Amino acid sequence: MPNDPYLDASVVWRIKSGNLDFKESSYSSVKEAILSSGLATEVIGLISSGKEADVYLTSYRGAPLAVKVYRLYRTSHRGGRPIKLDALGWLAAREYEMTRQAWNGGALVPAPARRVDNMFSMRYLGTDEGPAPKLNEVDPDNPEVMLNMVVSGIEQLAKAGVVHSDLSAFNILLHDGKPWFIDLAEAVRVDRTGEAPWRRLQEASVALDRGLSSLQGYFDRYELDVGKDVLVNRIVSSLDRHNVLNRA
Numbered sequence: 001m002p003n004d005p006y007l008d009a010s011v012v013w014r015i016k017s018g019n020l021d022f023k024e025s026s027y028s029s030v031k032e033a034i035l036s037s038g039l040a041t042e043v044i045g046l047i048s049s050g051k052e053a054d055v056y057l058t059s060y061r062g063a064p065l066a067v068k069v070y071r072l073y074r075t076s077h078r079g080g081r082p083i084k085l086d087a088l089g090w091l092a093a094r095e096y097e098m099t100r101q102a103w104n105g106g107a108l109v110p111a112p113a114r115r116v117d118n119m120f121s122m123r124y125l126g127t128d129e130g131p132a133p134k135l136n137e138v139d140p141d142n143p144e145v146m147l148n149m150v151v152s153g154i155e156q157l158a159k160a161g162v163v164h165s166d167l168s169a170f171n172i173l174l175h176d177g178k179p180w181f182i183d184l185a186e187a188v189r190v191d192r193t194g195e196a197p198w199r200r201l202q203e204a205s206v207a208l209d210r211g212l213s214s215l216q217g218y219f220d221r222y223e224l225d226v227g228k229d230v231l232v233n234r235i236v237s238s239l240d241r242h243n244v245l246n247r248a
């Protein structure tokens with residue numbers, strides 16, 4: 001696995017440094033789980049290994065698909081038996097639903113395919129050479145055009161009823177020259193504001209503020225202003241159809 005062309009640099013580093021508990025046995029059991037769930041017919045390799053989930057490149061009858069697998073166990077820092085993390089299974093369901101909502105509303109997210117338990121499949125963004133790079137790793141030809149595309153992408157997500165709560169240049173992939181938003185597990189649904197619209201919009205506003213600050217950090221490289229405050233206001237007031245924020 002360490003020489004697999006699909007492994008991103010951070011995975012290789014973590015395997016080399018011993019930071020990642022990457023036992024052959026756990027890889028093959030996840031592979032087994034993906035295949036027996038029917039989400040894929042072949043598991044090609046690991047694309048990324050994060051804190052809570054791993055992303056695999058797979059194929060379904062020859063067509064590439066990405067499968068995100070939330071961990072069900074985490075090794076205890078104090079040693080002993082692994083800790084069971086039932087909650088992460090719910091995150092898979094949440095991320096799948098949020099991605100579907102965004103996709104249905106025309107936002108640039110990888111088309112979700114199916115979910116089974118703690119795993120879900122979606123369109124693979126990338127080429128034969130490897131997965132699409134994160135915005136953070138890219139130096140765009142025209143940073144201003146990129147900024148405009150990212151801003152329209154965020155507005156399109158909001159129109160679809162989804163506010164990303166973990167926006168950053170690490171959760172945007174560049175594919176076919178466009179910014180695609182990923183990692184929506186903790187996104188906020190803003191289309192049906194339910195019983196407590198004020199709270200939901202407040203939450204969305206805080207999330208947007210945080211995410212746009214993080215993106216500002218990236219666009220600082222090009223001395224470009226994201227226009228955070230104006231954008232947060234514009235998006236939140238467009239979502240606040242009943243003007244609850246001004247009445248509160």
Ligand SMILES: Nc1ncnc2c1ncn2[C@@H]1O[C@H](COP(=O)(O)OP(=O)(O)OP(=O)(O)O)[C@@H](O)[C@H]1O
Pocket residue numbers: 008047048049050051052053054055066068110122123124125126131132134170171173182183184
């Ligand atoms: N649909 C996809 N196509 C190609 N690569 C993908 C896809 N989804 C995720 N990835 C790759 O997997 C990485 C991690 O995905 P994601 O951000 O959803 O997971 P995460 O749990 O947040 O992981 P991390 O903790 O590393 O951020 C992405 O940065 C990207 O490299």
Ligand SMILES: [Mg+2]
Pocket residue numbers: 170171183
């Ligand atoms: Mg992420």
